[in-house]
Amino acid sequence: MKILIICNDSQVLKDLVLCLKIRYQNLEYTVSDNISDGIGLIETISPDIIFLDSCLCDAAAQNIIISIREFSDIPIIILNSIGEIGSKVQFLEDGADECVEKPINGIECQAVTNALLRRNLNLGFKTESTIPISNGLEVNFNRRELTLFGSPVHLTPIEFSLLAVLTRNSGQVLTYRILLEKVWGTEYSGDLNLLKKHIHNLRSKIEANPEYPKIIITERGLGYSLIRQF
Missing domain, CATH: 3.40.50.2300 (Response regulator)
Structure with missing residues (x-):
């Protein structure tokens, strides 16, 4: 190491x-x-x-x-x-x-x-520097940036870290515990309200209709998964 x-x-x-x-x-x-x-x-x-x-x-x-x-x-x-x-x-x-x-x-x-x-x-992180999420929406890991048709979308460091974990594992269900531990640390592994708050904020910035999300999907009782839309 x-x-x-x-x-x-x-x-x-x-x-x-x-x-x-x-x-x-x-x-x-x-x-x-x-x-x-x-x-x-x-x-x-x-x-x-x-x-x-x-x-x-x-x-x-x-x-x-x-x-x-x-x-x-x-x-x-x-x-x-x-x-x-x-x-x-x-x-x-x-x-x-x-x-x-x-x-x-x-x-x-x-x-x-x-x-x-x-x-x-x-967590099976992928090596791509840029991963598209939907039409025009891309995550750039080298610059730690989310863009929509080339224009930056403002995310807090926590929001980007959360989106990065979900994007790098798109199509997989990540449990509440894994997301909390990866983004905030082990001592936050049971703070579901903290995770829900930031998922809500993230959806408001990337979903066409945050009330009916199509990108960040809730797997009830388990966690969340990110589904790339094309």
Whole structure:
């Protein structure tokens, strides 16, 4: 496993590497102690997971996760200080996959990392950079953008992540739990109201008639599936 750690706290770095080396014998890690160099390394080393210390996400770098999401879907785990609930919510809304509290609990960190790796391997993601959804409506994964006849359709980072998972697995029923864990993280796996709210918002932007959806279909009692329309 190859990881990128963006962190300038030597103790946090030591704890993280130690706990992951116990679980992953083939661990390869690259460290950056600043945001700008860290972003540059993403394309260079193509890590499986990015660990980002929240202490580096000050006001000057508050859009770091959004910036990464503009060109990469690599899972991001935020190393967050205990009690920073507001920051945690914002990180997840911006596109982070999980948050792990500092000081790092080895068992929790291993479990979160393994869950992210498992989810990304098991969802059968396709390699196309652009996938058409319906006549004129396309998802571009390289730019993290939805377009209608070439014009951008505004989506929040969460809405795009949700649409991306559904699109990459079009024709398959994805359960409520899988969607919640993939887009928000394992701790949100039971928050069905959160998922329904964002599905509603997404339908309002891509469906001709959101009240009678033809693209994002509800599989009652199971989850949702995306049906491409042509």
